[in-house]
Amino acid sequence: MFSTLRYVNQPALSSAAKNFMKNGVAKRGMSIAALNGFEGKHFISIDQLSNEELRGLLDLSKKYRDTYGKASTVDPITAPKPLTGQSVSMIFQKRSTRTRVSTETGMTLLGGQSLFLGPSDIQLGVNESMRDTALVLSRFNSLVLARVFSHNDVLELSKHATVPVINALSDLHHPxxxxxxxxxxxxxxxxxxxxxxxxxxxxxxxxxxxxxxxxxxxxxxxxxxxxxxxxxxxxxxxxxxxxxxxxxxxxxxxxxxxxxxxxxxxxxxxxxxxxxxxxxxxxxxxxxxxxxxxxxxxxxxxxxxxxxxxxxxxxxxxxxxxxxxxxxxxxxxxxxxxxxxxxxxxxxxxxx
CATH class of the missing domain: 3.40.50.1370 (Aspartate/ornithine carbamoyltransferase)
Incomplete structure (x- = not known):
């Protein structure tokens, strides 16, 4: 049984924030609908998002917190699992706490599976090119997330992958x-x-x-x-x-x-x-x-x-x-x- 999450050091919300959140819930369905055209897209940097897509992603994030988070009365076991049967391969050239834990836990909450691929787990940059890695992982997984040193690496992945790529950090962007x-x-x-x-x-x-x-x-x-x-x-x-x-x-x-x-x-x-x-x-x-x-x-x-x-x-x-x-x-x-x-x-x- 998953335990519900609790904020640490969460300041009290201002009245403006409370009103914004209340109004946001009412408008959330409309803004999330703007993401209907986001299917299949790569997520490389914030400037590639339209204002509507940015708004939609923020509101969808809040919806998931309301569903799976600290204030939810929904049992995480019986909560919606929209990503059942989906998987994400996570390429980590650079170590991380938040990126790995948030992705693995979040994918589990949504019903999917994540695979951690560290520097010693795959042939990336040693005996296999970024292009070949992208093409191979696309055959196995629904998504490819990459935390890399060079931004060119994530661009190369997105160029050749046949599934959506997520930039989880590069030397140029951290969306x-x-x-x-x-x-x-x-x-x-x-x-x-x-x-x-x-x-x-x-x-x-x-x-x-x-x-x-x-x-x-x-x-x-x-x-x-x-x-x-x-x-x-x-x-x-x-x-x-x-x-x-x-x-x-x-x-x-x-x-x-x-x-x-x-x-x-x-x-x-x-x-x-x-x-x-x-x-x-x-x-x-x-x-x-x-x-x-x-x-x-x-x-x-x-x-x-x-x-x-x-x-x-x-x-x-x-x-x-x-x-x-x-x-x-x-x-x-x-x-x-x-x-x-x-x-x-x-x-x-x-x-x-």
């Missing part, structure tokens, strides 16, 4: 994380349109999709990165275009953390040293001096501002005082990784 982040923000604030999101840290894959998704939902984007650690220029330009299309401010860029945080409603950071960058640790920590999200920095944000971090975290990135505070949405954010990957898989298979 599943953005869905979880946006869901956490809507749970807290309600409608996030007009809210200001500040990024403090490395201009990396997590920032890339969060910028894109935030702009699509009408959020103002402010980014602080040290010199030499700026976000990808092409993705910045796409974000600016989306900001203009959705009536938000132009993207604000700075090298001073406090300048980005001032007037923000959300402060986000991530690891400064990703997997594969361990030899750069000392240099990076030195160059990110002044970027720790602590009480002083959070104090420069708007009253009621919240904090996000996709985990795993290190104390040089964020102080315990902030990380474990009522301002932190880190653990609800982490839980949302399951509801959102469930939504993506179901939508790709047309099993809503």
């Amino acid at each position: 599943l994380q953005t869905l979880a982040d946006l869901m956490a923000l809507e749970d807290h604030f309600g409608d996030v349109k007009g809210k200001t999101l500040a990024w403090v840290g490395d201009g990396n894959n997590v920032l890339h999709d969060l910028m894109l998704g935030g702009a699509k939902l009408g959020m103002n984007i402010r980014v602080a990165t040290p010199e030499g650690y700026e976000a990808n220029e092409g993705i910045l330009e796409t974000t600016k275009k989306l900001a203009a299309e959705n009536g938000t401010e132009d993207v604000f860029l700075t090298t001073v953390a406090s300048e980005a945080v001032k007037g923000s409603d959300v402060v986000v950071t991530d690891t400064w040293v990703s997997m594969g960058q361990e030899e750069e640790y000392e240099q990076r920590v030195k160059e990110f001096d002044g970027y720790q999200v602590n009480a002083n920095l959070m104090g420069q944000a708007n009253p009621g501002a919240v904090f996000l971090h996709c985990l795993p975290r290190h104390r040089e990135e964020v102080s315990d005082e902030v990380f474990y505070s009522p301002q932190s949405l880190v653990f609800p954010e982490a839980e949302n990784r399951m509801w959102t990957v469930m939504a993506v898989m179901a939508a790709q298979l047309g099993k809503l």
Whole structure:
């Protein structure tokens, strides 16, 4: 018997959030219907989604949480199993806690099966090409999820696979994380349109999709990165275009953390040293001096501002005082990784 899930460190919902969620339930069927054309599509980056598809995935994620999560009265054993008979192969070039556990557990809740394929489990990149791997796995599985180093690898998989591919992380994009982040923000604030999101840290894959998704939902984007650690220029330009299309401010860029945080409603950071960058640790920590999200920095944000971090975290990135505070949405954010990957898989298979 599965136990129902419980949030950890979940701040109380504002009245605006409660109203947004109440109205959202009423409109959810219409927004989820926008995913009817998503069947068979790859999920590679947030900018490939239409605004309607992004809205649909967020609302489907909330529907699954209502069905299988902490507030549900449905027995997980007898709950709907729309992915019965389906399977996902999970290619992991990089280790993970949240991605693996959320996908395996979420697929089980939906009635399907997942297969973990680590670096020593298959021939990928050793005796077998990405193209051949894609073609073989497509014969066995309904979906292919890939957590890789190079974005070119996930593009190669999606080019040759005959089943939908999910980018579970590459060096350029992390779209599943953005869905979880946006869901956490809507749970807290309600409608996030007009809210200001500040990024403090490395201009990396997590920032890339969060910028894109935030702009699509009408959020103002402010980014602080040290010199030499700026976000990808092409993705910045796409974000600016989306900001203009959705009536938000132009993207604000700075090298001073406090300048980005001032007037923000959300402060986000991530690891400064990703997997594969361990030899750069000392240099990076030195160059990110002044970027720790602590009480002083959070104090420069708007009253009621919240904090996000996709985990795993290190104390040089964020102080315990902030990380474990009522301002932190880190653990609800982490839980949302399951509801959102469930939504993506179901939508790709047309099993809503």
